[in-house]
Amino acid sequence: MGLSAWNELLDAHRVPHSEDADQVTLVLSAETQNILQDFLVGVLQVKDEKPSLAAIGYYHKVLDFGLKERRPLSIHVYTVASPLTATAVDLLSIFVGPDTVNVRWGFLLDWQRGSHKTWLRGLRESFDQLQHKLGRDLENLDFCTVVLMRSQICVGLDLRSPHWNSLKMEFLNQSLRSLALLRRASLLAVEQDSAPELLIEICRVVLGQESSQTPNYIDMNRLFVPRGCDSEPKIKTMGESFPVSQIEAESFIAGQFERLIPGASDEQQEKERKERKEEVEKGDDPEFDQLSDSSSHDIPEIDVQKKLAQIYQEQKSSLLDPVASHESTIDIPSAKEALEL
Incomplete structure (x- = not known):
């Protein structure tokens, strides 16, 4: 009916x-x-x-x-x-x-x-x-x-x-x-x-x-x-070496795609961050106070290119380690190539 x-x-x-x-x-x-x-x-x-x-x-x-x-x-x-x-x-x-x-x-x-x-x-x-x-x-x-x-x-x-x-x-x-x-x-x-x-x-x-x-x-x-x-x-x-024919396998989706690709959009994350900040400002949060105090400290001079290369290498390692455990062979450029892009 x-x-x-x-x-x-x-x-x-x-x-x-x-x-x-x-x-x-x-x-x-x-x-x-x-x-x-x-x-x-x-x-x-x-x-x-x-x-x-x-x-x-x-x-x-x-x-x-x-x-x-x-x-x-x-x-x-x-x-x-x-x-x-x-x-x-x-x-x-x-x-x-x-x-x-x-x-x-x-x-x-x-x-x-x-x-x-x-x-x-x-x-x-x-x-x-x-x-x-x-x-x-x-x-x-x-x-x-x-x-x-x-x-x-x-x-x-x-x-x-x-x-x-x-x-x-x-x-x-x-x-x-x-x-x-x-x-x-x-x-x-x-x-x-x-x-x-x-x-x-x-x-x-x-x-x-x-x-x-x-x-x-x-x-x-x-x-x-x-x-x-x-x-x-x-x-x-x-x-x-991208595994085109394997992208629907659970090992690829759970082990690689969902691990590498971010979740909620930056806009949503920023909204949540602001809401959290407003909640903190209504009360006393030592952790937030510490962050606020540290924001006024002087920033020392650094070698930007060297620091970027170091960060990129660390990021590359963090991406590769879990992927390797799933037998993935995704091409990752060198730090020098990444800086030149």
């Missing part, structure tokens, strides 16, 4: 099919509500609404991309939280079954407020849920896209943040590209000030259409890697 009522509700609010447009179903699984709204408004040009990830949402949009030789696309958009849970997939099965055609899947990750270290595991579990519970042939029947939203955040992040460095950024690049390659998915990045022309090309890729945009494999803030463009040799140009 409950399932029947849900179907009736969907049918009552779903936009009727039009014979003048090709029908496409797009399911967006978003890490946060903010990036879902960014994508709906900026990429799909859906009117400015306040989407919610508390339940499954529905939107409709007709796009023609200004091409008279092609029929418009009537896009039925369903939204759900990321990563996909068994409950969410059960609800999705009401309108996306094993035989549903023209289905597109978009996995929206949040550079600004997301938990970066959980990205790989969340994507793997989401893909597995769809294949096992829905019976979808994601690699051959559907088009899947991983979209890194608000990617302008990662520009210079390895210099601004104590939690990131160039090695981790390259490691994240290779890991996400490897997942997209193995799952036959596209990998894109969207900045908040992305040009309208680029947003159109991003929309094309997400909807499973061909794009004339030149691929970008390296710049994390401008990644544009449509399905079929990448390859294992291309991924290994950033590190020949």
